Amino acid sequence: MxxxxxxxxxxxxxxxxxxxxxxxxxxxxxxxxxxxxxxxxxxxxxxxxxxxxxxxxxxxxxxxxxxxxxxxxxxxxxxxxxxxxxxxxxxxxxxxxxxxxxxxxxxxxxxxxxxxxxxxxxxxxxxxxxxxxxxxxxxxxxxxxxxxxxxxxxxxxxxxxxxxxxxxxxxxxxxxxxxxxxxxxxxxxxxxxxxxxxxxxxxxxxxxxxxxxxxxxxxxxxxxxxxxxxxxxxxxxxxxxxxxxxGRRYLPVETYRAEGAKTLLMTMGSFSETAMETIDKMRADGKDIGLVRLRLWRPFPTTELRQAVKDAETLVVFDRAISLGSQAGPVCSEVRSALYNLEKKPRVASVIGGLGGRDVTVAGFEEIINIGIKMAKKESQQEIEIFGVRE
Amino acid sequence: MAVKSESELGWKDIETGCIVTEAGSAAQYPTGGWRSQKPEYDNSKCNKCGLCYIYCPDCSITQQPDGFYKVDMFYCKGCGICAKECPRDVITMVPEAG
Structure with missing residues (x-):
């Protein structure tokens, strides 16, 4: 044992x-x-x-x-x-x-x-x-x-x-x-x-x-x-x-309360555990929300990702890195690219945070989701947001 | 299996890890194609000292049964080191034709 x-x-x-x-x-x-x-x-x-x-x-x-x-x-x-x-x-x-x-x-x-x-x-x-x-x-x-x-x-x-x-x-x-x-x-x-x-x-x-x-x-x-x-x-x-x-099972792309959810948050690494708590809280508040966690980064699990997000209207991708001079976080860029040619796909928002050890709390992820939903609206021109930056 | 030349190899022919399984395959590579000048020997001045053979960075120069030295033009890149080092001016670098 x-x-x-x-x-x-x-x-x-x-x-x-x-x-x-x-x-x-x-x-x-x-x-x-x-x-x-x-x-x-x-x-x-x-x-x-x-x-x-x-x-x-x-x-x-x-x-x-x-x-x-x-x-x-x-x-x-x-x-x-x-x-x-x-x-x-x-x-x-x-x-x-x-x-x-x-x-x-x-x-x-x-x-x-x-x-x-x-x-x-x-x-x-x-x-x-x-x-x-x-x-x-x-x-x-x-x-x-x-x-x-x-x-x-x-x-x-x-x-x-x-x-x-x-x-x-x-x-x-x-x-x-x-x-x-x-x-x-x-x-x-x-x-x-x-x-x-x-x-x-x-x-x-x-x-x-x-x-x-x-x-x-x-x-x-x-x-x-x-x-x-x-x-x-x-x-x-x-x-x-x-x-x-x-007795412990791992998958290339894992989900949490994502089945049929209108809005999905996507995370990688340990911040996913905090994000799961956010999902629980928002679900309890009656919000239609789920989480997608990327485990396998290379080779990129395109099929599994498409399957996981296909029914969502909005996908908020949370990146803990900035791709300077680009138009989205690095994971978000790949996610957008994986979905672009599909007929039916969620609108994708790129939110960057947790840089250089900055924490993101349960309340923080709720804010991130709400920012992402706003960004993903058709009339929004905003491509990218760095979360929690002081003016 | 017959060995394919580089230009015939498709991506499915690439060995695992792109290793080359054939030992000493560099011997097949005609570095002589890089040459713009070639060494010419005037053996009337040569005392068979062998400095050209020693200095050749590509081991293209070998001693013949008569004791004089000969350049293998399949490998010789025309660098001119042999001509520079020869103490008796036996070797002259001349432009390649064409």
Whole structure:
């Protein structure tokens, strides 16, 4: 039986990596991810985790070391946040396009300047096109579960891709929550040993990361795009199998009291839990309202999203990141694009908030919904709103 | 299976992770096509010291059974390093025809 333990979410991530019996951890500490790698360093130092721990000199090196360890078929874990994810940026593409499976927890953080160590989704959105599978989480249990699932997904022979597990910096990373820590034998049953079919082998030499002139680059990218889009099936299958062993079920797009609702709010990450309370309150007040929560960010679950919002008149998309110079929040842009060619679709409003660690309360989400409804009216010219900004 | 050339490969032919499964495939790449000048040897001045062979960055120069050196024009990019380094002015860079 799994043990229910009160634990900081960052430490639970370390425990998940330990249960996954990772071979290599290469990471550089950065707020608000630090407790994750500190805990892993402790587990390695006191012999609880038999893993190579590479204390690198930067995030660029962390991700580069991870490329190498994944290429020899070692189960590889790292974690970062904010500026650290940005410093990794160019190497992230390499991990995905060379199909090197690994798992990275990202304690989502705002980007400078002004310097902020607090949470938002700026770092996620800057790496959305890198080719990684990316999953949002809402609470400590989900983070723990998703790290285990991420290894299983990454290492699935039909997938073989790196996976990012997004958790909100501080709002999740530094919370102490009751978390069911799975038993080792359950995890072993769910997550068999990693057998990377392409592992570097002197007896079978290959070239990884070769040069591609214009005559072949487009073909390589198309192959990558088709492959990434096709991994959704394996992701859903992994979550189904996780549910059959552990009893907790995850879906690419999840809803809350959304069936037949005229107005829908859409959220990602831990703020979804606050938004659920808002929905309860507004439902109790007689409002026709529901919530759509995006869990799978890459590959983007277009079909599931369309299905979830098809009957709504208004969809208010809440982004915790700003796409400077654009006309909507980054998630909202994609949602609009996914719906645009449909005959019947909700009007979509983009509300941005929760930037740089700013909290959004239950009352705040009610305000956001009301602002969004006003913006979505046909006569409204307003495309975007940054919530709660003082004049 | 016959190896397809790059221009014949479709996206479905791309290996997992875009790896190249054939070892040493760079040997098939004709870098000689980059050349605008080519090295010409006047072996009457050559004492077979081998500096051209040592300095060639592409390993395009090999020693022949008679001891003189010959350039493999399939790989030679015409960089001119051999001509610059030769202490006896054996090698002259001349423009490629056409």
């Amino acid at each position: 799994a043990k229910r333990v009160g634990m900081e979410v960052s430490l639970a991530i370390g425990e998940a990596a330990k249960l996954a019996d990772v071979d290599v951890v290469a990471a550089y500490p950065i707020t608000p991810q630090t407790h994750i790698v500190e805990h892993l360093a402790e587990l390695v130092a006191n012999g609880e985790l038999k893993s190579a721990y590479i204390p690198v000199e930067s995030e660029h090196s962390a991700m580069s070391a991870c490329l190498g360890s994944a290429a020899v078929g070692a189960r590889t874990f790292t974690a970062t946040a904010g500026q650290g994810l940005e410093l990794m940026h160019e190497v992230l593409y390499v991990a995905a396009s060379m199909q090197l499976p690994m798992v990275m927890a990202v304690a989502n953080r705002a980007l400078s300047a002004p310097l902020s160590v607090w949470g938002d989704h700026s770092d996620v959105m800057a790496v959305r096109d890198t080719g990684w599978i990316q999953i949002f989480t809402e609470n400590g249990q989900e983070v723990f579960d998703t790290v285990l699932c991420a290894f299983r997904i990454a290492e699935d022979p039909k997938v073989l891709l790196p996976v990012m597990v997004h958790l909100d910096g501080f709002h999740l990373s530094h919370m102490i929550e009751p978390i069911l820590i799975s038993e080792e034998d359950e995890v072993k049953r769910f997550l068999p040993p990693f057998k990377y079919p392409l592992a570097l082998d002197p007896k079978k030499p290959v070239t990884m990361g070769a040069f591609a002139p214009p005559v072949i680059y487009s073909e390589a990218r198309k192959a990558q795009e088709v492959h990434l889009a096709g991994t959704k099936e394996a992701i859903v299958k992994c979550w189904d199998e996780f549910a059959s062993i552990f």
